[in-house]
Amino acid sequence: MTDIQTQPAPATSAPAKNSLGFAKPPSQTRVVVAMSGGVDSSVVAAQLAEEGYDVVGVTLQLYDHGAALAKKGACCAGRDIHDARRVAEEMGFPHYVLDYENRFKESVIDEFADAYLAGATPVPCIRCNERVKFRDLLETARDLDADCMATGHYIQRFEGAEKAELHQAADPTRDQSYFLFSTTQEQLDYLRFPLGHLASKEETRALARRYGLPVADKPDSQDICFVPNGSYAAVIEKLRPGAADPGEIVHLDGQVLGQHKGVIHYTIGQRRGLGIGGGTPLFVVKLDPDARQVIVGPKEALATTTVPVKEINWLGDTPFQEAPAGGWPLEVKVRSTRPPKEARVHPTGPDTALVELLEPEEGIAPGQACVFYAPEGSRVLGGGWIHRG
Known part of the structure; x- marks a missing residue:
């Protein structure tokens, strides 16, 4: 009886993926x-x-x-x-x-x-x-x-x-x-x-x-x-009647410099529209809505190198809390209009961290986002929300 040589069945290649990444038409x-x-x-x-x-x-x-x-x-x-x-x-x-x-x-x-x-x-x-x-x-x-x-x-x-x-x-x-x-x-x-x-x-x-x-x-x-x-204050007043209560504009040294028409009209880092006269330029460095105070100071008072962050969403390959010694070496963006800056991100909990900026940044305000980027390349690794700490 003659042996019949059987040929292996041709390999079937997987369906090509479409432009959205699915293996089907x-x-x-x-x-x-x-x-x-x-x-x-x-x-x-x-x-x-x-x-x-x-x-x-x-x-x-x-x-x-x-x-x-x-x-x-x-x-x-x-x-x-x-x-x-x-x-x-x-x-x-x-x-x-x-x-x-x-x-x-x-x-x-x-x-x-x-x-x-x-x-x-x-x-x-x-x-x-x-x-x-x-x-x-x-x-x-x-x-x-x-x-x-x-x-x-x-x-x-x-x-x-x-x-x-x-x-x-x-x-x-x-x-x-x-x-x-x-x-x-x-x-x-x-x-x-x-x-x-x-x-x-x-x-x-x-x-x-x-x-x-x-x-x-x-x-x-x-x-x-x-x-x-672009009038945030007008919307806030409509949503929360009585929100624009007046109060004091106070220098960091405690001196009362003037009156304001509502904390909601001011943001951290603001210089124009304070209505407190000439002299050394002053900037809004803090808002205290409980005391209805707008606190102002010199530009250097806006600079900081530590940023507390909460509600962190982490997209890295290694669990967030398994950071290397000295924290995650990342680049971070603290405002949408500013370029990423070098930083060390130190986890303080499952979704909280202290971000250490290698160079001081001005005008960082609670409520803004702090976004994490890989130090090389374009990958986004998540981020969190800046708070007062």
Whole structure:
């Protein structure tokens, strides 16, 4: 009997991954796109629709669209919902508007008002991403059986050796990592950021024109969406009547220099508009809402090298509390407009730390974020909230 030589079956290669990282065709990949009505999220939705993905657009109604709070150029206002709907109609995918007004008020606006009354300088856009867009909306995306949720944020997500990693945007002038530091690992696994690799905003607008989107030349939103004309104090007074109680402007040495019209009108580091005359320039160095005092001092009084941080979200590969001797050698950003600075981050608990800046930084205020970056490269390692300690 002749031996029959059998050939091994040809190896079957794994299905190629699509542009969103799934091993299946785009047509079988459902993606919910968070659409604010602006050019960025509209381009994301249009691009994914053109690539053949099963796109579902969702826009959140976040606040009262009446004259009290709405502002021209703000995100998620009535005009923006209309623009998002037009993009969806032209690109041929379904679009839904979800009323998140109560959630937004409870999770973002109320805390913003209370933090300001407590003398802090809150960053509500971070809380909105953390508590509304990346929590409530993300759960809605899961309920819609979406494989992932995509946004128009300028930040990058890479598949690292250990897990999905968060990285700064390719365009440093558009990078939004400061506002997304609290993105958890679970959320990052589900999220996609298709614009993060673009070199400039003009590339985004060029894509919008290519897709024929009506928002191609729409101006970017400015300031906080629910704050008309950038007047925080006006919003706080409306939300918390009686919040603008007058008090004293006091020098660090205890000398009363004048009167103010409400602590909510001042922020740490402010110099202009104090109304206390000439002489040596003075800056707001502390706010004491309980005593209704605005404390001022020379510029050097603003400088500090130690920053207490709480509610830390850690995205590193090693557990946060397993820091090396001398703390985590990182770069940190204490304000969105400032570049990262070298620091040592010393864990003081599961989600608290003392950040030691290698060079003094001015104008650090409670309520702001302290964002962590790897000392080399573009990786975002999380961050926390600055508090008084």
